[in-house]
Amino acid sequence: MSNQQVGAVALVALASWALAKLGYSLVSAPKESNLTLYVHEMRAPPDSTVLAAAGTGQNDFTKIGFGSFLVFDNEIRDGPERTSPLLGRQRGYGPISDLQGKQGIQLTSTLVFGRGSSYNGTVSFQGNVGGPEPTTELAVLGGTGDFRGAKGYAIVETVKTSPLGVVFRWTLYLSY
Secondary structure: OOHHHHHHHHHHHHHHHHHHHOOOOOOOOOOEEEEEEEEEEEOOOOOOOEEEEEOOOOOOHHHOOOOOEEEEEEEEEOOOOOOOOEEEEEEEEEEOOOOOOOOOEEEEEEEEEOOOOOOOEEEEEEEEEOOOOOEEEEEEEEEEEOOOOOEEEEEEEEEEEEOOEEEEEEEEEEEO
């Protein structure tokens, strides 16, 4: 290594040390967030946010089963009450793909944050949700905006169920 190269390496090392002492880094650490939000799925007209678009049960959710394909555009709220501040929308789709029709749907979903939220961007997920277990875990596929390059997972729990709809608590564990 030449004297010039040694000097350049020493200069970079000295600059890195000085920046670290001042609280800066040449390589930024990923940001980590734990967010809790509530997805409100309305099943009764005229405010339905989910539709059995194909397969069995197109007009009756008690009859959906294997082969049913659901699409949705649910509200994301700050709390479990319908009057909680609106943060954005959960948009996506999924088939019921187990033969007995009791293991939930194979969900592909994006949380779209909008007005009312302190975030700007989206986070996309994939996994099985809504089966017999009280909680399910979804994988993060990625994100945009404030969540660009997101990795992590979500724990989804059913909080309220009624004939009119369901409220899910989503706890997100993200790094981006």
